[in-house]
Amino acid sequence: MAELRASTKNFGSNSYLGEGGFGCVYKGWIDEVTLAPTKPGVGKMVAIKKLKKESFQGHKEWLAEVTYLGQLHHENLVKLVGYCSDSDSNKLLVYEYMLRGSLENHLFRSELTPLSWAMRVNIAVDVARGLSFLHGLENPIIFRDLKSSNVLLAGDYRAKLSDFGLARNGPTGDKSHVSTRVIGTRGYAAPEYVATGHLSVKSDVYSFGVVLLELLTGRRALDAARGATAEMLVDWARPHLGDRRKVNRIMDTRLGGQYPKKQAQDMAALALRCLHHDPKHRPAMPDDVLPQLHQLQQNTKPSSSSSSSSSSAPAHRSRPFQALAS
Secondary structure (H helix, E strand, O other): OHHHHHHOOOOOHHHEEEEOOOEEEEEEEEOOOOOOEOOOOOOEEEEEEEEOOOOOOOHHHHHHHHHHHHHOOOOOEOOEEEEEEOOOOOEEEEEEOOOOEEHHHHHHOOOOOOOOHHHHHHHHHHHHHHHHHHHOOOOOEEOOOOOHHHEEEOOOOOEEEOOOOOOEEOOOOOOOOEEOOOOOOOOOOOHHHHHHOEEOHHHHHHHHHHHHHHHHHOOOOEOHHHHHHOOEHHHHHHHHHOOOOOHHHHOOHHHOOOOOHHHHHHHHHHHHHHOOOOHHHOOOHHHHHHHHHHHHHHOOOOOOOOOOOOOOOOOOOOOOOOOOOO
């Protein structure tokens, strides 16, 4: 713990990156070979999450992060480098540093350069690949908290899923769902999950549909700034999604009209399928959603500032998981 404290300049303001449900995130440094914490500016930069002791996401969620990201390795999942816990209930998670920050910031912060259409398609593919990996495991994993703030972008704009604190194992055998208490983010959570607590991989598909809408429209899933009058993005956009002639009415104005009309219509149609009220009628990520997005991607002119994902991309090679010295 002392080494990580030194690595972040005692978790000082100069190292502060942001704050989430888990706690505060700081910039730190580790040795590229040994992965041991180093002095600031020496070695490789990492992101260090420090759990708030009074945080809603307590030990259970911290342990979920360690369990899932410590065992799962995929190029579209943020890599967990290590973790730390001490007798004073201080808990830390150490991740690879994602230079571009969250998708949420790039969509909704006006001071950042707008994402091009090609970049948005690539990001959608990357997120779909991450979910397809989780859903395609022998024992499927439900991410449960997919939202634009949990999609992080690397320096080349490759997107990765982060924050596995709410993830859980999916149903086994002939079961269609697992029953659990409702946790998640309003505006992204599937309606059947909110109403009944029934959770399945199709709950993730619904949330993915909401993220697709955010990529299309540049609007938040739920704009808290509008207070009591806030309207769910899904409710606002749904009437336009089924009519290809109306899709242009909801497109993000920051795109400046620079997008292929048919591709936008196709993505809108896919989003509508993902947002179906009946989870049985939502498409499966690996067998349906991902192939459709790959087709969209192949028809999109590559962006010079964006990496292009593909089904033939090399598998992510990760160092064996290990705990950092406490």
